[in-house]
Amino acid sequence: MAELLFETYGVPSVAFGVDAAFSYVYNQQRGVCDKDGLAICPGFTTTHVIPFADGEPAYKGSCRTNIGGYHITDYLKQLLSLKYPHHMARFTWEKVEDLKMEHCYIAPDYASEARLFQKGAKEAEDRTRCWQLPWIPPPAEEPPSEEELARKAAIKEKQGQRLREMAEAKRSSRINELENELNGLEFLLRQLEQVEENDVPSFLSATGYVSKQEIESALLKVTQSLRRTKGEPKGDQAEAEEKTDPASTEKFPLINIPDNMLTPEQLKEKRRQLFLKTTSEGRQRAKQKRSESELERERKNQQDEEKRLENPELYLGQLRIKYKELAEKVEQRKRLKTNGNNTNGNNTSGGVGRGERLSAAQRERMRLLTTAAFDRGKGEDTFGAQDEDWQLYKLMSKDNDDDEEGPDQDEAELTRISSRLQEIDPTFVPKSELGTSQPVELPRFRPLTKEDFQIVLGVERFRCPEILFHPNWVGVDQAGLDEMAGVSIRRLTPMGQGVEERLTNSILITGGSCLFPGITERLEAGIRMIRPCGSPIKVVRAMDPVLDAWRGAAAYASSSQFPTQTFSRADYYEKGEDWLRRYQLRYTL
Structure with a gap:
């Protein structure tokens, strides 16, 4: 930095200082702390402990930990993102920083504080804070008015009337078609009765029918269709005709007549009658088989029900x-x-042969x-040589x-x-169904409420700042604030007797991260645990932990002795940058 300032920008002189030391001297002049003491500064990225002796910093006893306010904010951001992943975009760095400074605090005893939240006690509810995200309630659905209901009912009735009219028109058209077909078949039968027996085959070939029975069967079907279309009640005769297959009522006079006694047209008619008879008998057998199977199933179900009523547990087990x-x-x-289609781990055929699958x-x-x-061949393959x-x-x-x-x-x-x-x-x-994956039931849609847009800060309020005393929680294997104070005290012990008591009697905490409520009491309790019983311990907070370092540096720069305590450009060119490393600033204000 000195090389940059002197050679690039031509700065005439430079003075270096430590923010914690400036803040300590500034508060010392105002009677907040003594000349001998400790300055503990938890900053943004690091935490320093600097001991003071006779008003001057003893840098050989200072120590540093790479933990600070940045890590607290980052830890809080991670916890909230895991807790509310659907609101992750809301957790910007600036907003989490505001939440940290507004709601976080240092617990006097972390374990007991965590147990309160674990039990859900009344004290835990009082210490819980809620951050309400922007939320607009959905518009309330008002019931439709009477005019709207009447209008919808009128539209529905109009549509129903139109459908009924279309159905009636379609039904009338179907009735006309069936009546015309019925009249045509009746007229055809009347004409067939007037035709002589020798002219019947030629007359039937012109009409497209093979026999009189076929015309009568078609007439019966058209009559039944017309009755169903008109919605007429079924009589006993109609029900009997419907239950009986038309093919079964037909007569097959040509079946028992030898083929040599029939004409080619009659042979064709005989084959058709054979087909109709076979089909009818097959349908009857299938129908009888279905009825028998249904009766057998009902019989088994009845027997099972009787067994179940006698002993339900035994029946269920069996x-x-x-x-x-x-x-x-x-x-x-x-x-x-x-099994043979599968493969084993060696990508070869399965271990079971074809014979086992047969x-x-x-x-x-x-x-x-x-x-x-x-x-047959006594060891020789002569199979097939003989017809046998x-x-x-x-x-x-x-x-x-x-x-x-x-x-x-x-x-x-x-x-x-x-x-x-x-x-x-x-x-x-x-x-x-056990081997197959069950279909995942989709969650039912639930309208979002005000509670879905609330960020609740409970354990996070004191869990995040606790890393100042336990940095290992975030992967920093270093000492906490109270342990750092003990390290600095041990490093200055050889300076003389009574130094430890004077240092612990004036401990100043400064820096932005010391603004958490409860940090003074927690730090004092932690230092008391590592000090002998009865040692004087006094922890005070700077008047303005954020700006006292700047005020102390401003007072130092405005003093009359400031030009004599700076490192000038001439010193840099004469003594070199190595001498700057041994430069010690003395705060003689």
Whole structure:
């Protein structure tokens, strides 16, 4: 700095000083502290302790810690950002600095103060501060007026009337179409009765129908559709016709007639009747099978309900055991089928071969195929040389896979037991849902309130300034304020007897970070813990901890002896910058 000032800017002379020393001398002249004492200055980035002897600073006993107001603000900013991450943009450096100077304090006993907030006592509520962020309440939703309700009702009624009119027009158009089709079919039947028997095939080919029964079936369908469209009540005959499949009421006279006795048109009609009869019978069988399965299911459910009513706990336990066995069985079968598609950790085929994935019948077929040739050729592969060898495939085809029908039955039974457990046990979760990740339920929308924009300062008020006494909380492995005072006192002990008592009897704290409430009492209690019992300890605060350093330096610069105690430009060129390092400032004001 001297090189910059002298060589670049041509400054005639320079005097260097320490802010804590200037503040101590300024307060000493006003009777706040004695000539012998300690100046403790927790500043912005560092904290200094400078002992004074006979009014002059003894720099050989001073010490420094890299902790200050900057670290307190940064620590408070981090805590608030973690506590309120959705308001992180609000925590600017300037605002956190204001919160620190306005609300933070030094706790007399940190542990007991923290226990108060942990218990949620009344004292903790009194010491909690709240910072309200800008918040605009949402506009209150007013109920609609009677005129608005009437207007909406009129619009709704108008729209409903329009839909009803459209539906009625569509219904009328459909009725007209069905009536026209019905009249056409009736007219066609009347004409068919007047046609001679030999001219019937040619007449039907011109109309697009194959037989009279087909026309009658189409007439029946159109009649039923027309009745449903008009909304007419069903009579007994209509219900019987609807319940009975039209294909089942049709007569199939050509089925039992040999083909050589039929004409080509009749052969075509016979094939159509065979198809209709087969389809009708298939539908009837499927319907009967469904009804039988439903009856069997109802019977099982009734039996299960009787067992449950007799002993609910035993029934539930047995049902869970059965569900577990079936689930393991189905899972094992699926695993055997798909095991070969998986790979192990070496990126090779799975450890289970294809034979293990096959069913019992399939494994038996493989055994027959692999042993047939050697059994016949006595070690030589001559399988297929004779026609009888190929009868082996017919033998294998007769072996139906009885075990292939099992998986469908097991899965159906597993589904039935699972649905039954879900009905009677609300805590039951199907096994298929356990392996899959449950869908995360989105939080319900809640309108923001005034409390959502409040920043509550509780433990943070005294936790952040506590790093002045415990710098290791923020990763600074150095001593706190009270320990630093003890270090400076021990360094000046060889100066003579009684020095320690004179130093502790006048301890001045200065600097911006000593403005926290309670720091004087806390520092005095900390120093008393490291001093012998009965030692005089007096801690005072500077009159203006922020500006007393500037006032002391201004008084020093305005004194008449100031020019004789500066380091001039001539001294710099003559003695060099090394001499400046040994320069000692004496505050002879």
